[in-house]
Amino acid sequence: MIGELTGNVPTGPLADAWTQHKFDMKLVAPNNRRKFDVIIVGSGLAGASAAATLGEQGYNVKVFTYHDSPRRAHSIAAQGGINAAKNYKSDGDSVQRLFYDTVKGGDFRSREANVHRLAEVSVDIIDQMVAQGVPFAREYGGLLDNRSFGGAQVSRTFYARGQTGQQLLLGAYQQMMKQVQLGTVELHTRSEMLDLVVKDDRACGIIVRDLVTGAVTRHSAHAVLLCTGGYGNVFYLSTNAMYSNASATWRAHRRGALFANPCFTQIHPTCIPASDDFQSKLTLMSESLRNDGRIWVPTDADDTRSPDQIPEAERDYFLERKYPSFGNLVPRDVASRNAKAVVDEGRGVGPLKNGVYLDFAAAIERVGVHVIKERYDNLFQMYERITDEDPYKVPMRIYPAVHYTMGGLWVDYHLMSNVPGLFVLGEANFSDHGANRLGASALMQGLADGYFVISYTLANYLADLLGTPAVPVDDPVFAHAQATVDDQVKRFLSIGGTQSVDHYHRELGKIMWDYCGMARNRTGLEKALSEIPALREEFWKNVRVLGDGPMNQSLERAGRVADFFELGELMVRDALEREESCGGHFREESQTPDGEALRDDHRFAHVSAWESGGPGGTPTLHREPLTFDNVHLTQRSYK
Amino acid sequence: MHVTLHVWRQAGPGAPGTMETYDAPDISEEMSFLEMLDVVNERLNSQGREPIAFEHDCREGICGSCGMMINGQAHGPERGTATCQLHMRKFADGEHIYIEPWRAKAFPVLRDLVVDRSAFDKIVEAGGYITAPTGAAPDANLTLIPKDVADAAMDAAACIACGACVAACPNSAAQLFTSAKVNHLNLLPQGQSERYQRVLGMVDAMEEFFGSCTNHGECQEACPKEISIDFIAYMNRDYVRAQLKNRKLLSQD
Ligand SMILES: Cc1cc2nc3c(=O)[nH]c(=O)nc-3n(C[C@H](O)[C@H](O)[C@H](O)COP(=O)(O)OP(=O)(O)OC[C@H]3O[C@@H](n4cnc5c(N)ncnc54)[C@H](O)[C@@H]3O)c2cc1C
Numbered sequence: 001m002i003g004e005l006t007g008n009v010p011t012g013p014l015a016d017a018w019t020q021h022k023f024d025m026k027l028v029a030p031n032n033r034r035k036f037d038v039i040i041v042g043s044g045l046a047g048a049s050a051a052a053t054l055g056e057q058g059y060n061v062k063v064f065t066y067h068d069s070p071r072r073a074h075s076i077a078a079q080g081g082i083n084a085a086k087n088y089k090s091d092g093d094s095v096q097r098l099f100y101d102t103v104k105g106g107d108f109r110s111r112e113a114n115v116h117r118l119a120e121v122s123v124d125i126i127d128q129m130v131a132q133g134v135p136f137a138r139e140y141g142g143l144l145d146n147r148s149f150g151g152a153q154v155s156r157t158f159y160a161r162g163q164t165g166q167q168l169l170l171g172a173y174q175q176m177m178k179q180v181q182l183g184t185v186e187l188h189t190r191s192e193m194l195d196l197v198v199k200d201d202r203a204c205g206i207i208v209r210d211l212v213t214g215a216v217t218r219h220s221a222h223a224v225l226l227c228t229g230g231y232g233n234v235f236y237l238s239t240n241a242m243y244s245n246a247s248a249t250w251r252a253h254r255r256g257a258l259f260a261n262p263c264f265t266q267i268h269p270t271c272i273p274a275s276d277d278f279q280s281k282l283t284l285m286s287e288s289l290r291n292d293g294r295i296w297v298p299t300d301a302d303d304t305r306s307p308d309q310i311p312e313a314e315r316d317y318f319l320e321r322k323y324p325s326f327g328n329l330v331p332r333d334v335a336s337r338n339a340k341a342v343v344d345e346g347r348g349v350g351p352l353k354n355g356v357y358l359d360f361a362a363a364i365e366r367v368g369v370h371v372i373k374e375r376y377d378n379l380f381q382m383y384e385r386i387t388d389e390d391p392y393k394v395p396m397r398i399y400p401a402v403h404y405t406m407g408g409l410w411v412d413y414h415l416m417s418n419v420p421g422l423f424v425l426g427e428a429n430f431s432d433h434g435a436n437r438l439g440a441s442a443l444m445q446g447l448a449d450g451y452f453v454i455s456y457t458l459a460n461y462l463a464d465l466l467g468t469p470a471v472p473v474d475d476p477v478f479a480h481a482q483a484t485v486d487d488q489v490k491r492f493l494s495i496g497g498t499q500s501v502d503h504y505h506r507e508l509g510k511i512m513w514d515y516c517g518m519a520r521n522r523t524g525l526e527k528a529l530s531e532i533p534a535l536r537e538e539f540w541k542n543v544r545v546l547g548d549g550p551m552n553q554s555l556e557r558a559g560r561v562a563d564f565f566e567l568g569e570l571m572v573r574d575a576l577e578r579e580e581s582c583g584g585h586f587r588e589e590s591q592t593p594d595g596e597a598l599r600d601d602h603r604f605a606h607v608s609a610w611e612s613g614g615p616g617g618t619p620t621l622h623r624e625p626l627t628f629d630n631v632h633l634t635q636r637s638y639k
Numbered sequence: 640m641h642v643t644l645h646v647w648r649q650a651g652p653g654a655p656g657t658m659e660t661y662d663a664p665d666i667s668e669e670m671s672f673l674e675m676l677d678v679v680n681e682r683l684n685s686q687g688r689e690p691i692a693f694e695h696d697c698r699e700g701i702c703g704s705c706g707m708m709i710n711g712q713a714h715g716p717e718r719g720t721a722t723c724q725l726h727m728r729k730f731a732d733g734e735h736i737y738i739e740p741w742r743a744k745a746f747p748v749l750r751d752l753v754v755d756r757s758a759f760d761k762i763v764e765a766g767g768y769i770t771a772p773t774g775a776a777p778d779a780n781l782t783l784i785p786k787d788v789a790d791a792a793m794d795a796a797a798c799i800a801c802g803a804c805v806a807a808c809p810n811s812a813a814q815l816f817t818s819a820k821v822n823h824l825n826l827l828p829q830g831q832s833e834r835y836q837r838v839l840g841m842v843d844a845m846e847e848f849f850g851s852c853t854n855h856g857e858c859q860e861a862c863p864k865e866i867s868i869d870f871i872a873y874m875n876r877d878y879v880r881a882q883l884k885n886r887k888l889l890s891q892d
């Protein structure tokens with residue numbers, strides 16, 4: 001039974017809460033740490049930083065990743081940068097301001113105490129990563145350089161060309177590999193977690209499938225950390241890496257972990273528009289481009305001239321017009337919705353009229369082509385490779401795409417789920433971004449969780465378990481969980497239907513995008529709620545997975561898509577239940593007269609945390625109330 | 640467009656493999672190379688034939704998962720481009736395209752086009768890090784790093800560990816990969832304390848798995864990140880110095 005849901009936030013003034021709480025929590029002495037086994041699933045920024053840190057501290061760590069190398073986690077693809085309240089530019093930044101911007105940017109649907117802690121440790125992250133050898137961009141004098149991102153009026157974003165995620169991940173990965181060499185971290189690559197094992201209401205291990213041999217094995221530990229990333233691929237087309245999936249968190253959800261705010265999805269405004277049905281994923285063009293690019297469409301929907309032939313007076317720089325103080329740097333949800341609005345009006349550009357221009361002509365004239373090259377060349381090249389158009393000469397065409405999921409497994413202030421011993425870090429949890437994440441804040445959160453939070457809160461949990469051995473893998477709970485995994489594999493291989501896994505994934509993605517995408521309404525959501533189960537039923541009857549146990553990529557995908565079906569349905573349910581607009585969740589029924597998102601704080605200032613109803617059952621909603629004592633609840637305005 | 644594929648199929652590690660031919664009509668020029676393979680796989684699946692296994696993840700040229708020999712060239716015909724970023728418009732209608740896995744002793748084939756590149760992780764384990772335990776770091780702006788130094792380190796750090804350098808090398812040497820990893824850290828002020836032990840450890844690990852470099856330069860041509868072979872020279876220089884350097888005098892260079 002799940003009782004009252006509370007975030008276990010420490011009492012006392014917010015600014016000192018984390019410092020005081022670190023002192024109040026229990027510790028595990030250095031010589032006792034090796035008595036504890038810790039499983040970490042995922043080796044992205046959150047997982048690798050946690051593994052390195054816990055390994056250094058002396059715990060017995062086992063890391064699992066389905067990738068062939070930990071360095072390939074999806075974090076590697078992050079382009080733009082990472083925020084930190086260093087105020088190196090003396091432009092008015094502070095921990096207080098980063099805290100404020102993040103709570104406001106999240107449209108008042110995050111937990112204040114978590115966000116404050118995130119802002120506090122942001123400064124340590126940059127120090128840590130520089131020490132690790134991350135080659136952040138520098139000014140000529142040798143100091144670190146910064147740029148601005150959406151939703152902020154200060155320059156607080158650190159970056160390494162357009163490859164910030166790559167460089168940060170390499171830093172954390174290398175630090176972890178040192179621990180692998182020292183033997184404190186045991187690495188299992190090409191190993192996919194397919195179930196969580198729970199005994200006496202505590203997480204005690206996982207079931208893993210070896211993706212090369214197909215062998216299924218059991219692993220036990222005193223605590224399990226899920227650092228498995230987000231679930232944007234439920235939409236089929238997204239900017240996420242192709243393998244990114246929700247199976248680890250979803251299967252933990254089935255074993256009792258609450259799933260929080262599943263409908264909070266971020267649609268990123270600057271991606272390359274889709275070109276056809278064969279499209280397999282969408283490519284992000286970093287938000288940093290909005291520092292120098294100006295977004296516009298022709299005033300006249302029937303204008304067919306090439307962009308350079310359209311005079312200034314006949315262009316609509318719609319963001320600059322509507323939001324003079326933030327202009328092209330409004331937060332992502334606002335930028336995306338406005339792009340959708342002009343495309344829906346028929347003013348879209350490109351052969352399919354499904355994009356808006358992002359134009360660098362003015363910036364090139366202002367600072368020179370070499371400066372633009374220095375800042376964005378790899379992005380410009382990436383764009384040209386895909387579209388065959390040169391953005392130094394013609395404006396880019398961009399359109400919003402699914403990018404990030406703010407929702408995730410529910411965790412308290414300790415990053416622990418409602419299942420004791422199960423911790424969730426990085427994009428996989430729901431914790432810090434509310435209903436909308438600010439650019440450059442996901443990398444920050446992943447590293448905050450892994451480097452500067454988990455080692456304290458995990459020790460606090462483990463301290464009480466000193467002397468308790470981990471549950472042996474021959475315990476019936478392990479056998480039972482393994483049987484579930486084995487059965488599913490057998491079932492897929494025996495269906496022998498006619499359609500591929502990808503076919504069903506694409507169909508599911510269409511439903512999700514049409515009815516639970518950038519704008520949502522009751523009629524559409526109800527439609528989705530009837531279409532998804534029907535399609536899922538067909539999937540289970542008619543999917544074709546050929547081959548056998550050892551390396552079988554269709555089999556891997558089949559399991560992931562099966563989970564997306566269930567998660568997709570929960571997202572729709574959550575979106576239906578939340579009858580307000582906030583951040584990335586836009587309910588058409590709830591908007592201001594000029595079309596901005598209209599929150600309903602009276603009814604919805606809470607976290608929606610769903611308890612699994614089991615196969616075919618109805619999930620139960622639990623609510624964690626949110627209070628705002630430090631940032632006052634106001635309607636967001638970026639005008 | 641209409642192309643014919645000749646693809647290496649191999650059921651598992653150590654199993655015999657063969658080239659198989661697949662007809663691929665109705666391919667759009669706008670497709671990426673991997674999207675073309677997706678389409679071919681869908682068609683195979685609907686004919687009850689097992690799809691071709693290949694690795695890929697980001698499809699943006701950054702994760703290093705993808706990689707195959709295309710018409711004998713690592714990552715295919717376009718310079719500075721990973722397989723996932725290659726588009727069908729770079730091929731001619733009617734072309735025969737030969738697709739094989741990376742060929743190198745240190746990269747055993749696991750299935751079809753999938754190889755095991757874990758030897759790269761072993762090289763990193765042997766010294767490819769800067770020891771800076773969590774929480775012990777000084778303020779990030781304390782050490783000034785000249786822009787040219789930071790840029791050069793970044794040029795090396797851009798390596799995506801795809802393995803194309805090894806696959807392209809007649810000796811299956813991993814000098815370009817290893818030198819990129821070594822120099823990313825050895826060029827930076829933070830990397831100096833462990834500079835010589837790093838290069839020794841990593842080069843020794845490399846030699847355990849890979850062949851020797853005889854300066855063909857094929858690696859640089861194949862690298863999707865266009866990493867320069869100058870880094871191999873820097874690595875060799877550090878390796879030689881490491882044999883001689885009195886570690887007690889490290890801070891007096
Ligand atoms: C194109 C793109 C650009 C971005 N740019 C930025 C940016 O500039 N700034 C920013 O702050 N954020 C950015 N983001 C967001 C950010 O990259 C991610 O939110 C963040 O990297 C997630 O890190 P993570 O550690 O939580 O998970 P991930 O990096 O996704 O890692 C997940 C790990 O879990 C493993 N895993 C998952 N499931 C299983 C399982 N069942 N069994 C075993 N292993 C499993 C995977 O193998 C992987 O190792 C971007 C995102 C995208 C898509």
Ligand code: FES
Nearest residue numbers: 696698703705723
């Ligand atoms: S799929 Fe990531 S580099 Fe090609």
